[in-house]
Amino acid sequence: MSRWEPNARGRLEQAALELYLEQGFDRTTVVEIAARAGLTERTFFRHFADKREVLFAGAGELRERLVGGVIDAPPSVPPMEAVAGALESLAQMFHARRDLVLPRHRVISANPELQERELIKMAGLAQALTDARRRRGVADPAARLSAEAAIAVFRVAFERWVSGPERADLASLVRSSLEELRGAVAAD
Amino acid sequence: MSRWEPNARGRLEQAALELYLEQGFDRTTVVEIAARAGLTERTFFRHFADKREVLFAGAGELRERLVGGVIDAPPSVPPMEAVAGALESLAQMFHARRDLVLPRHRVISANPELQERELIKMAGLAQALTDARRRRGVADPAARLSAEAAIAVFRVAFERWVSGPERADLASLVRSSLEELRGAVAAD
DNA sequence: CCCACCAGGGCAGTCACTGCCATCGGCGTA
DNA sequence: TACGCCGATGGCAGTGACTGCCCTGGTGGG
Structure with missing residues (x-):
């Protein structure tokens, strides 16, 4: 069994889309997205250059x-x-x-x-x-x-x-x- | 004689263009632009919605x-x-x-x-x-x-x-x- | 002469984004 | 089996864009 859940990137994409739909893009923080994906803000920025890019994978x-x-x-x-x-x-x-x-x-x-x-x-x-x-x-x-x-x-x-x-x-x-x-x- | 130099907006536009040319856009801070125009950061953001908009007046x-x-x-x-x-x-x-x-x-x-x-x-x-x-x-x-x-x-x-x-x-x-x-x- | 009105300043706070170092399972290799 | 490297993630401090709120002080109209 591996140390982390698989598909971190995909989880981030999904969490971001959900939150953007629920609250709107600018009322959503990267910390929230990462938390919903079970990750941290730092990891978000290792997968995506910025908060917008997550929608354009x-x-x-x-x-x-x-x-x-x-x-x-x-x-x-x-x-x-x-x-x-x-x-x-x-x-x-x-x-x-x-x-x-x-x-x-x-x-x-x-x-x-x-x-x-x-x-x-x-x-x-x-x-x-x-x-x-x-x-x-x-x-x-x-x-x-x-x-x-x-x-x-x-x-x-x-x-x-x-x-x-x-x-x-x-x-x-x-x-x-x-x-x-x-x-x-x-x-x- | 008025309290402030006239044409604050125009001075900001010019200062921004100069600095973007001299140092590049992302090595230039809004504080620098405002300083060159003889103004403050806060005033910059009263004239322009963000750091990019100053180029699109x-x-x-x-x-x-x-x-x-x-x-x-x-x-x-x-x-x-x-x-x-x-x-x-x-x-x-x-x-x-x-x-x-x-x-x-x-x-x-x-x-x-x-x-x-x-x-x-x-x-x-x-x-x-x-x-x-x-x-x-x-x-x-x-x-x-x-x-x-x-x-x-x-x-x-x-x-x-x-x-x-x-x-x-x-x-x-x-x-x-x-x-x-x-x-x-x-x-x- | 007085006051409401601007244009601008000060300041503290939030948040996006970055650099640097720490952590620790997995896995190849001796 | 033991060692040690690798790769994905975490922690943390720092910078800078942008905002809300309140303050200041000339200016122009009454």
Whole structure:
């Protein structure tokens, strides 16, 4: 039998989400989170850089999935189609974890500091997507711009998904948002 | 003669920018900033919500200019063209204040916390632009998406401007970035 | 001349975050 | 079996951002 309970990191993530939901982000102290996880404040900061980061542990996996979706697409698929496919792959991931994703989104949308962190994570996704598109042979300003546009599409679709009726499908919201963007951006 | 030197707020802004440039953002304390401005820490926090906000005092004016550019455009101008015009108006503003804009950008790009703040300010611009576009009769998901796209265009153009050769013109970089986006986003 | 009104100062307190050192089971190695 | 290193956690003191509360002293209107 080991000296400590396993999965300290996971316990911290769960405790934090619970407390942020119960009391709000800024009425929750790191000491409280650590205590609920059976740990100390010092240990919290060994696992997470700060009090916000504990809500963004899945960001790395998200990025891998997004980049993988673009890189692994067969070469016959046109670039923008590859991006659309990768976004839909993300959509499936979100749908599968809606029990985590939805409360987490409630917490974030209640707090500007958390929104800031969310935005920089999104920017990181856009950067990764830009690199992936470059490796698929897209030239530079276009790679960056379409990556940013893709992330915006996903964000808008996500918000429509969250605030809309229960039976909406995120993947098809992504599709239709992309079409909306194409229409809106075209020279009027 | 008044009890205090005038323009405390402006002095704080200048002192902060100088110190952030000299020592870096996180090696600078609020006490130092206030001291250089001939004030105290307590007064700093009466003018600015936090240590980052002091770099973003111009955000309100930026938003007004952007929104104004869209609202005031004659009705004959197609919506996306009005947005392009508003972005170019911002570009002129940036060019006129390049002596402030460029060092400020150096400070921000050296620090992730400041980048977070910058991103949420950009998101605020996108929100304001969305509202403005709605008032110009653009339907909802399209208004939001084209506003986000427009902000992305401006951001990319700005980075090209900053990192490119001295004689580049921001307004034309905005124009060409918008064209790039149109091409990249179109169904391939 | 008086007073309400600002803009700013002083001060103590909370909390996020860090550096440094201590602890002690597990596990490889002699 | 004994030794000793490693790795996850704890303890603790310190810094600095930010806040609430009260105080001060010119200024301008009545």
